[in-house]
Amino acid sequence: MGLWNISKRNFDIVKLKIALNNPLTRKYVSYVLEKTEDGKTRLDNILENYNKYNKRFGFLPLEIIRKGLRISKEDFSKQLKRPLIRRVILASFNSVNDYGLQIPQTFSVPLMLVWNITNKCNLKCIHCYQDAGILRKRKEKKEKELSLKEKLNVIDKIVDAGIPTLAFSGGEPLIDKDFWKVARKAKENDLYMSLNTNGTLLTKENVKKIKNLGFAYIGVSLDGASAKVHDKFRGINGMFDKTMEGIKNLIEEGLQDITCISYTWSKQNYEELPKMLKLRDKLGLRKVVVYNFIPCGRGNFSNDTTAEQREKGYEIMYNDSLKNPGKLLCTAPQFGRYCIERARKSKENATIVLSHFGTGRIKELGVLAEIIGGCGAGRAYIALQPNGDISPCVYTPSTVLGNIRKDSFLDVWKNSSLLKLMRDRENFEGNCGKCENNKICGGCRARAYVYTNNYNGADPGCIKNAELFCNLNKNFI
Known part of the structure; x- marks a missing residue:
């Protein structure tokens, strides 16, 4: 930070x-x-x-x-x-x-670009938002992935736009044959780089390459503290051991301080949360990142946690953050709402959430939490798909704002009518629009979209929208 x-x-x-x-x-x-x-x-x-x-x-x-x-x-x-x-x-x-200064702030350029660099993957994850790998249903010609030349040109466009942070995701980035050349160019241009990987390809050789390229953050997907839970999610037996081997290779190379567990929290594994926190401490890793489950791609609506289950999870996360400051991050905007409500009830130096960027104590970072303000899709970050499509969020790849083959990031960022709509929280519908925590939370726009087909709709993942969640799930399950 x-x-x-x-x-x-x-x-x-x-x-x-x-x-x-x-x-x-x-x-x-x-x-x-x-x-x-x-x-x-x-x-x-x-x-x-x-x-x-x-x-x-x-x-x-x-x-x-x-x-x-x-x-x-x-x-x-x-x-x-x-x-x-x-x-x-x-x-x-x-x-x-x-x-001007806004609450929350709309930034003149994305602070972060999440690049799903490929749809290729060696696993069959049941909750994959990208529907990546051999199970992928969408295989139209228009999905042709960017060539190496085009990928290298993307780095030039990122630098020209002034985007500070590049997060590689997928699919599995380490499968992409062009990944190392693209990452090398990103390093040469002093971009802050992060890598999101399933961990199965973190061989000793690859880990050394990652270290030499100067990655600042490595997120390793782990959806359970045991093979029984994790392998069920990943669709292939033996992947828990393979991923743990990859994490140990990172530790042996001295990268534990930049390595995080990426844990997608769903109905099937939400009870694993305390175990994931213990595993973080046992391995000496930087933090656990609890990813908001979003029923898109192969993610099924029946796997979504209820608002009540989420609220119990936020309590566990909040208490962990008090004991271990900076060791946990949750991408659900409602965790910010939960923290603020706890802070109002107590005199403790409460935990506060800086959207996708971190957590801290409210006395030091309260102002930043208001400025950064919950869901950053289309306001603080944007996504790039393997075929060059630009989308508001990695969880909404079907929403195409433009294509990097012919459009610039800044043209899309400044001129997209959809992004302008998403930034206006005064027009959010339901409780997300009326909530007193609208500025610091605002709900997840991807969840609002997949449930209501409206980017300005209410996010049913909040306790204040519990009734909406029940009603909508009757239609989907």
Whole structure:
């Protein structure tokens, strides 16, 4: 989390919003985003030369930010050398320039691109949102995957757009014959890279390659703490042992601090949650990421957890986060709602959720939770499909906003009428629109879509929509 990790200041969101929406502030932001003779913006030059800071006007806002975050000049200077931090700062300035400070914030560029680089997979997972592998039903000609040349061109387009973070997913990325060349180019362009894998191909050789490429995050899919549970999910016996072998290879290579368990939480395995947390601690891994089950692809509606089951799970996650700060992440926006409600009832320094980016304590990160604001689909992140289709979320591959073969990320991001609609939480329907936690949660837009065929519909995965969940499931099961 970069600067967030070393900041311990409690911000006043109202004062921050007033300050950043001040005409003088907006004028300054516009000024530093202007390009100079060298083709770079003034902000680029300020960030590059911060260690030569001499109290000139252009540097003062960075000094205000640094002092507000209570970060030493030395630490701040080190952070600014990281391409990720600089890209995030540039994106933040552009966002304030384009939209002002919003709650939650719409960003001028996606902070993260999730790239399903291939539909190929060596497993037969019963809950696969991508319907990947040999069981895949959709095999039309229009699904032709990008060529190596086109994939390398995608990296250029990511860099040109100023997108800071690239997450490789699939399918199984390590099966793709072009993966290593594409990842190499991403590294050469200083992109912050993460890898989501089923773990069965994490051989010693592949793990060394991953380490050398500088991946910052590795998510390994594990849906149970035993072979009995996990292998049933994966559709092939022996995969639990294979995946555990891959995790051990990561640990032996010293990558445990960037390795996470990716656990999809469904009706069939929701009772495994405490065991997954214990397994995380036993292996010494970075965290458990509890993925929101979304009934799409091969995921069946009958496997969805009820709102009541989810609420019990949130309690387990919340208590774990209090004991082990930063060791758990849940992609369900409602976990943010649960945390806020717990915080209102207690005087403890409660856990708060930063959407898909992490968890922390409310006294330090409360303002960021409001700015980042729950589901980020179409507002903070976007997805790219194997054939080049651009979609709002990895869980909605059939919704095509454009294709990278002919469209740019920024054109789609700024001009898509659907994305503009998804960003307007005032128009959300049902309890998701009326809820007092609308800004910090907003519900999962993919779940709303697959259940109601409406991106602005209510997400039935919340206790406040329990009746809706029951009614809708009668139609699907």
